Structures are given as structure tokens and as C-alpha cells.
Amino acid sequence: xxxxxxxxxxxxxxxxxxxxxxxxxxxxxxxxxxxxxxxxxxxxxxxxxxxxxxxxxxxxxxxxxxxxxxxxxxxxxxxxxxxxxxxxxxxxxxxxxxxxxxxxxxxxxxxxxxxxxxxxxxxxxxxxxxxxxxxxxxxxxxxxxxxxxxxx
Amino acid sequence: xxxxxxxxxxxxxxxxxxxxxxxxxxxxxxxxxxxxxxxxxxxxxxxxxxxxxxxxxxxxxxxxxxxxxxxxxxxxxxxxxxxxxxxxxxxxxxxxxxxxxxxxxxxxxxxxxxxxxxxxxxxxxxxxxxxxxxxxxxxxxxxxxxxxxxxx
DNA sequence: TATTGTTATACTCTATAACTATA
DNA sequence: TATAGTTATAGAGTATAACAATA
Numbered sequence: 001x002x003x004x005x006x007x008x009x010x011x012x013x014x015x016x017x018x019x020x021x022x023x024x025x026x027x028x029x030x031x032x033x034x035x036x037x038x039x040x041x042x043x044x045x046x047x048x049x050x051x052x053x054x055x056x057x058x059x060x061x062x063x064x065x066x067x068x069x070x071x072x073x074x075x076x077x078x079x080x081x082x083x084x085x086x087x088x089x090x091x092x093x094x095x096x097x098x099x100x101x102x103x104x105x106x107x108x109x110x111x112x113x114x115x116x117x118x119x120x121x122x123x124x125x126x127x128x129x130x131x132x133x134x135x136x137x138x139x140x141x142x143x144x145x146x147x148x149x150x151x152x
Numbered sequence: 153x154x155x156x157x158x159x160x161x162x163x164x165x166x167x168x169x170x171x172x173x174x175x176x177x178x179x180x181x182x183x184x185x186x187x188x189x190x191x192x193x194x195x196x197x198x199x200x201x202x203x204x205x206x207x208x209x210x211x212x213x214x215x216x217x218x219x220x221x222x223x224x225x226x227x228x229x230x231x232x233x234x235x236x237x238x239x240x241x242x243x244x245x246x247x248x249x250x251x252x253x254x255x256x257x258x259x260x261x262x263x264x265x266x267x268x269x270x271x272x273x274x275x276x277x278x279x280x281x282x283x284x285x286x287x288x289x290x291x292x293x294x295x296x297x298x299x300x301x302x303x304x
Numbered sequence: 305t306a307t308t309g310t311t312a313t314a315c316t317c318t319a320t321a322a323c324t325a326t327a
Numbered sequence: 328t329a330t331a332g333t334t335a336t337a338g339a340g341t342a343t344a345a346c347a348a349t350a
């Protein structure tokens with residue numbers, strides 16, 4: 001007698017699966033990014049900057065759904081490697097504006113193909129149509145939890 | 153000029169979304185489970201045991217897709233709270249067999265409704281049909297990465 | 305030799321509290 | 328008074344390396 005009881009199957013609940021699959025995906029990303037000496041958080045910053053251009057740290061933290069405090073050491077490391085720059089804001093002297101350097105931009109571009117292949121490996125169990133379906137659903141869910149691209 | 157360039161939108165890639173949404177889901181679970189003094193890992197163990205019954209630690213680690221070494225302290229805590237028991241295997245003296253206690257089983261049952269509500273809150277952006285679609289896709293993906301229910 | 309469980313250790317991610325300098 | 332960035336710190340998740348007991 002193993003493998004069934006009279007309770008709902010939370011092990012198959014969407015929330016449970018999202019958390020576990022997120023963990024597995026993060027592991028996969030970590031292994032892949034480690035080859036380029038990047039953490040998941042660092043890569044998230046690079047990708048977000050590549051898409052959104054110049055932003056303040058607060059806005060950047062929102063964009064990648066991490067806490068602004070935890071963003072500080074991540075940016076420190078990226079600045080050390082000259083992949084991003086922190087510069088003072090033109091008018092608001094509280095702010096420090098973050099941008100990709102030439103080198104950072106090049107790295108994101110170079111990783112693009114390999115990252116796509118890595119993703120394909122992880123999704124190998126799903127045929128193309130289902131992958132697109134999954135992607136659309138995840139985009140909608142993500143948009144509901146992360147503030148969209150706004151002004152400034 | 154912000155919000156577009158000529159590169160593929162990795163920020164919207166499935167792997168990226170899975171990792172970020174997994175993180176957000178884990179945060180949501182952590183906040184919810186914290187009210188019951190449970191970590192995500194502890195809850196994963198309880199749920200897995202509730203479904204699969206008596207298993208060894210190696211098999212248990214596989215079932216919830218965590219490393220067997222990291223399972224040790226998690227089980228220690230659960231044993232301290234008398235939610236699970238570790239007992240010697242009947243014939244193989246290397247093994248220690250893990251089971252839910254009466255108290256652990258009761259707790260999982262008590263959390264069932266609240267956990268379902270928590271999940272609904274997180275998925276509020278998707279209508280029912282899409283939620284089921286998402287759940288099916290995630291189940292298939294999860295099954296491809298985690299060994300299914302086997303003998304013993 | 306291989307397997308089960310374990311310890312020690314380190315890095316990443318996340319969260320709470322409190323501080324500074326500006327607005 | 329509120330906001331942008333920061334520091335210190337702690338807990339949880341994951342990973343590598345190495346070990347004892349048993350098969």
C-alpha cells in the first residue's frame with residue numbers, strides 16, 4: 001500500500017509544482033551560468049538592463065522581482081567585473097543610475113544562443129506547441145506579480 | 153528609448169520565467185508556511201510522505217527533488233517536532249525508514265484547505281481553464297525531471 | 305566495490321531592522 | 328515625512344568533498 005490516500009494531491013498542485021520546478025530550473029541555470037562565472041541574480045540584472053536600458057536601482061529591483069537590498073551586493077560584483085556601471089542621476093542626487101557597459105552588453109549577446117539551448121534541454125519533454133502554451137501562461141502569471149515596464 | 157532592442161526576449165523565455173516565478177511562489181509558500189513554523193522543504197517532506205507512505209531517505213530525496221545530504225537536517229527538525237519518525241529498515245541495516253507520525257498526518261490534513269486557498273491567491277490572474285492547462289503542463293515537465301513512483 | 309546515511313563547509317537567495325543622504 | 332541606496336545579519340536552499348557502516 002503506497003502511493004494513494006483520500007487527500008487531495010497537493011504534490012500535483014500548481015503552486016507546489018511551480019516552486020519545485022522553479023528550484024530545478026534555477027539549479028539548471030546555476031550550472032549553466034557558473035561556466036561563465038555568473039549567478040542567477042547577476043544574469044537577471046544583465047538581461048533586464050539589456051531590455052530596459054538605463055534604470056535606477058529601485059526600478060531595477062522591481063523589474064527582476066528581487067529585494068532592492070539584495071540587489072546591492074549583486075551590482076557590486078557586476079561593477080567589479082566592469083559588466084555594468086553605476087552613475088549619479090542627472091537631477092536627483094539620491095539616485096544611482098545603472099547601465100550595461102559595452103562589455104556587459106557583449107556578454108549578454110554571446111550567452112543568448114547557449115541560454116536558448118539550455119532552455120530547450122530543460123523543456124525537452126514538451127513538444128513545441130505545448131512549450132509556447134506554457135510560455136504564454138507563465139508570462140501572464142509573471143505579469144500579474146511583477147510591475148510592468150513603466151515610465152522612467 | 154527604453155524597452156526594446158534587437159535581441160531575443162530572454163526576459164520572457166520559459167526557463168527565465170520558471171526560475172523567477174518559482175522564486176516568487178517559494179516566497180509566497182514561505183510566508184504561508186511560516187505561520188505554521190514549517191519551511192518549504194519540511195512541507196515538501198510531509199506532503200511526499202503523506203502520498204507515498206513509508207520510504208527510505210534516498211528515495212524520499214528523489215521524490216521531492218532535493219539532495220539527500222540536505223534532507224538530513226530537514227528530517228532532524230521534523231523528528232524533533234515529532235511530525236515524522238526515523239526507524240531502522242527491517243532487513244537492510246544501512247537504511248533508516250521514514251514515516252509520518254499521527255501528528256504529522258493530522259497537520260498535513262489541517263493545512264490542506266489553507267494551502268489550496270494560498271495557491272488560488274497566487275494564480276488569481278488566470279481563469280480556471282488556464283489554471284488546469286498550466287497544471288497539466290507543469291505536471292508533465294515535473295515528471296520528466298523527477299523519477300516517478302517506483303517499487304519500494 | 306557500491307550504497308545509505310552522515311558531517312563539514314561554502315555560496316546564493318531571501319527577509320528583518322536600521323541607517324545615510326537626499327527630496 | 329517619504330524616498331534611494333546602503334549595511335549588518337540571519338535563515339533557507341543548494342553544492343562539493345569526505346566519511347562510517349553496511350551490502
